[in-house]
Amino acid sequence: MAFTLPELPYSRDALAPHMSKETLDYHYGKHHKAYVDKANGALDGSGFENATLEEIIKEGSGFLFNQCAQIWNHTFFWESLSPNGGGEPGGDLRSELEKHFGSVDEFKEKFTKAATSLFGSGWTWLAKNGDGTLEVVNTKDADNPLTAGQTPLLTLDMWEHAYYIDYRNAKPDYLKGFWSIVNWNFADKNLSSA
Ligand code: FE
Secondary structure, three states: OOOOOOOOOOOOOOOOOOOOHHHHHHHHHHHHHHHHHHHHHHHOOOOOOOOOHHHHHHHOOHHHHHHHHHHHHHHHHHHOEOOOOOOOOOHHHHHHHHHHHOOHHHHHHHHHHHHHOOOOOEEEEEEEOOOOOEEEEEEEOOOOHHHHOOEEEEEEEOOHHHHHHHHOOOHHHHHHHHHHHEOHHHHHHHHHHO
16 A cells, blocks of 8 residues: 655645745655655564555554654644734633643743754644643654554644754744744644544
């Protein structure tokens, strides 16, 4: 079973000026696509020929795990953004953020601090634990909260390739851009199905 590059949920220029078409051309069109191609190239003889991405993420390791987790993470990341995003979260998400972080602003502050202090390549997540609590977590390289038994609700790619074209080394500005296009509805939907 070959993996395919999922379609972007919006056009490549839809997130500008917070995320440029050039970034989407490279990040989606080249990086995300390369993970798909490399995963497909490594499937033969791996024992995971008929496995889903999630199965490989939970049971796989090494090169194939890295490619498959990066496919999954990027697909989840594009959904975490929206041209109609930003503003304030509503519904259950708002009350859950207030319950576990004190307020939406305190959540955003905690997430921003985690993301900007992540050393090296990785991802910052809002995730739900098995006991129902919400947590901000950083993962290294391709890793994601599924391997720790957590349910991802929202993510931000903190690999340098995610922000260097638009923001160079200015991580705090990348985070400001993120809050302008964050897809709260996606996180709320993930929360209600978690
Ligand atoms: Fe990336």
